[in-house]
Amino acid sequence: MRSTALRMRASMLLAATLLPFSALADAMYLQLKDVGSDVDAAGLAAATVAERTRYGIEEALKTSSTQAILMDPRHEGAPDLTLSAKVTRAGEKYRLTYQLATTHEPVRTKTLAYEFVNPSLSDKGSVAMAQALLAEAQKLEAASAEVPVVAAAEVPVASSGEAGSDANWEGYSQRSDAPAEGMGQDSTGRAQETEAPRRGGGRTNLDLGVALGFNSPSGIFGGELEFRATPVLGLNLSGGTGAWGLRVGPVVRLYPLGETRTSPFLEGGMSFNMGGKSTTTLTFNGESEEFTTDKLLTPVATLAVGMRQSMGPMYLGLRVGWGFRLREDNWRTADGRDPNLLDDLDIATSQHGGFLCSVTLGVSVF
16 A cells, blocks of 8 residues: 555656656757867957857847757757857958758758958847847758758858947848858858758767656666667666565667657566565554565566657656566565465555556766
């Protein structure tokens, strides 16, 4: 009875814990990956350009209707889009070229270039560029969900604004000059939206998560470690505490759709329940007597289906399935006596087997 009450409380706690994270699933995740500079000016050094870019995006998001989250640059998670930047010389001027790229197929890119005279980036200029980047990012993310079409996109260049001044940033002129080195371009020098083999928005190499469940390989409370050997194959190690003692189990997961933001999976594995000792107490005529039962090592085969939802650097995992207990004679009384009513009830309710479910909240390490 106590075991059942504990499971109910764990389920209620799980629902309350995960509710705030459910709203993050639809946000667009943007990560600044690579920033380079070919100029010596301190105001346009790579580190400075990265800092000014992050500032501009954070400020632009405060007034933008775009639902986006700027990921920590040190986190190698799974963004929806990546942003790279390069500063070069353009005659007497400086050129700052940004490139946006989606991380899920079909991969699309968009390049925005700005020319200016002053070797620095003002607050207003940084925010204005960020507003244009967010607008293009939203278009790319929306277009990637449609039928893939390879299309050339002009490289917008600020016609008269200067990033180091408070000039007007609304007017752009199209220009066929080649973008910064390393950025995609077609035969005319224009930036191009391209498709290329790249890992999807749900990409991950190693996942770490905490889990709550019922009859699951990770126990009532436990953890999961998963290594994605290939886009369709995950090697998972689950473990935790269950009603039949500590539990650990190797699991293999098959992801039919590969590495996508919403990725269903099929799962099969083993769960080894380590067992332990259970004590029941009977009171008769005012006298109490304790009875001890040894719960023995019990292997359980598990089959399940589930879903992994990528949420930027985090992920949410759900699974339901069935456990097949492979050992029935898995208990004995300490003194060889026949089990009493309380023993039978304890053994029946704490066995691992039958319907299983769990929910996992974790982070993609790399």
